[in-house]
């Protein structure tokens with residue numbers, strides 16, 4: 237668990253972050269969301285002490301991070317940024333192995349781990365191990381960056397707009413890959429983003445900041461259905477419910493059981509927002525849900541319209 241207690245960062249007379257109290261629970265992904273300049277990156281960098289707070293403190297598993305040498309602290313914290321900065325003269329495998337090598341880990345074990353990580357982020361080790369960063373697409377390079385951050389198996393991962401520089405297709409693919417990785421590894425992740433869809437899609441919890449302060453923290457459902465202020469409501473926008481559906485699978489809203497053969501049907505893996513569009517297009521309030529072509533249940537309009545309460 238990471239705990240921010242009355243955290244401040246002041247530059248001259250103005251505060252980049254002010255009196256921030258926030259807990260990042262173990263094994264969860266918390267998205268730090270908010271408009272440009274609201275203090276997201278400053279907050280993130282105070283966790284690994286790339287920026288030193290001017291007030292308050294950061295506790296990592298109960299320990300004040302000021303009591304650890306910054307280098308030691310950072311070795312236990314993975315860090316992924318938008319321009320990942322792979323070493324251009326090293327190949328992919330060497331880039332991923334940077335931290336384990338630094339830590340003096342066994343070379344053979346590291347090589348096996350590198351292959352495992354490349355596969356995990358969706359890069360075939362045989363094809364990519366020897367490539368140089370210049371030979372990679374933006375999306376591939378970013379995948380290598382994620383693999384590198386995971387290489388030393390840190391319990392904590394800090395990510396600053398990790399998918400921000402990618403085109404929409406590559407971003408979607410990498411978000412999906414990362415969501416699966418996170419479901420398996422359950423790291424404590426803090427992810428800075430200004431992309432509302434990304435925050436709602438990936439965040440177990442979302443912390444919305446405004447002018448250096450915390451506006452609201454909670455699940456995506458909390459922010460959408462129980463906003464604490466006009467700012468939260470406005471920031472998430474009118475179509476917040478629709479946004480949220482884009483990140484969830486139809487299967488989550490399904491009632492298992494037989495479906496009439498005459499109903500239009502969709503695969504259980506389809507996102508719920510697309511299912512809603514199909515209902516509108518086909519003028520139906522119920523869809524059949526299939527798995528590998530076999531009917532497994534139905535999903536109804538009402539369940540999709542109230543995602544906070546709908547579904548099993």
Ligand SMILES: Nc1ncnc2c1ncn2[C@@H]1O[C@H](COP(=O)(O)OP(=O)(O)OP(=O)(O)O)[C@@H](O)[C@H]1O
Nearest residue numbers: 247251252270271272273274275276277278279430
């Ligand atoms: N070194 C600095 N000196 C003075 N002010 C700074 C410094 N770094 C950041 N700030 C100010 O602190 C505030 C918060 O900056 P920060 O980078 O944390 O915002 P952000 O929410 O990450 O923004 P963005 O989404 O645009 O990256 C901004 O108003 C910024 O101008």
